[in-house]
Amino acid sequence: MPANRPIVLFDLFGVIACHQRPGxxxxxxxxxxxxxxxxxxxxxxxxxxxxxxxxxxxxxxxxxxxxxxxxxxxxxxxxxxxxxxxxWSRVDDRMVAYVQSLRDVAEVALLSNIPADHADAFLTAQPWLHDLDHVAFSGKIRLAKPDRAAFRHCIVAMHAAPADFLFVDDREENARAAQACGMNGHVFTGRDALAAALDTWLPRQRTGVGRVPGRTAATAD
The missing domain is CATH 1.10.150 (DNA polymerase; domain 1)
Structure with a gap:
């Protein structure tokens, strides 16, 4: 198993995709x-x-x-x-571009709570999802956050160690569940705060310096 693999594991809604359309x-x-x-x-x-x-x-x-x-x-x-x-079909195009850009410096994966038929529609409408290193939709893997088994699915599927991951979610309860599995966690409040957290986490992840399994890389501002 490779050491010090940087893997950024994203939530979808409220991070890359928009919350439910008003009305x-x-x-x-x-x-x-x-x-x-x-x-x-x-x-x-x-x-x-x-x-x-x-x-x-x-x-x-x-x-x-x-x-x-x-x-x-x-x-x-x-x-x-x-x-x-x-x-639930809208995405933040700036975040999509940002997520894609991260693949130059890390592996990028997705873990989202979404029904299976919604997932099929999203995969058809958003072809960039097929370029990610792993995509786990709750309706497909039959495990939903904050169940720790959902996070363990990603660990096993990516043949990685828990501490290789930085999990990004807009819900604190999900970030804490990821930490309980040994991942690092970031509560998403915006792209700038995430970029700052990654600027700190990625160099440490590559060297192993200051890396503590389950430690929060950044919390909400």
């Missing part, structure tokens, strides 16, 4: 016939098994509608599914 919940709620507040609560309450690949899209939407005491035919559930995928 999307209102649109999907209208499709379902529920109020936005009720729909939003059901949408998120049913999400974990969908993200973790335990439910298919039809199972997820059936569960959401059942929670709302509603029923809908295949046409409506398909409209909901496609609207949901579209609502």
């Amino acid at each position: 999307a919940m209102d649109e999907m709620a209208a499709l379902s016939g529920a109020s936005t507040d009720a729909f939003t609560a059901a949408y998120w309450a049913c999400r974990p098994p969908y993200d973790a690949g335990q439910w298919s899209a039809p199972q997820y939407w059936t569960a959401v509608l059942r929670r709302l005491s509603l029923t809908a035919g295949p046409s409506t559930t398909e409209k909901l599914r496609l609207a949901d995928i579209d609502s």
Whole structure:
């Protein structure tokens, strides 16, 4: 196993991709016939098994509608599914370019909580993902953050040591879960803060100087 391999492991949404498009919940709620507040609560309450690949899209939407005491035919559930995928489809082009540029100095990988059908759509729409050193979508690997097994999947898949990784996520609970697996963690607040953290971490990673397994490379400003 190579020593001192720099691997930057990115979260997707809130880091490289944008969070859900504003107004999307209102649109999907209208499709379902529920109020936005009720729909939003059901949408998120049913999400974990969908993200973790335990439910298919039809199972997820059936569960959401059942929670709302509603029923809908295949046409409506398909409209909901496609609207949901579209609502999460935007990326930050500057961050995409930045992530691609890092491949000159490190291996770059992705670990994202995203349902399997969303992942398929993202892979089709964003061909740059195919150039990364490893891509792990929760719906495909059937493991979702902050489950430590999701991080261990990346360690094993990349034949690396935990301390080789700097994990970048906008959620502190996920960064801490990565640290608990022996990775370094950075809570993402913006590209400039990440660049500063990498300027410190990469030289240390190459030499092994000051490298402490599980240590936070940088925290939120």
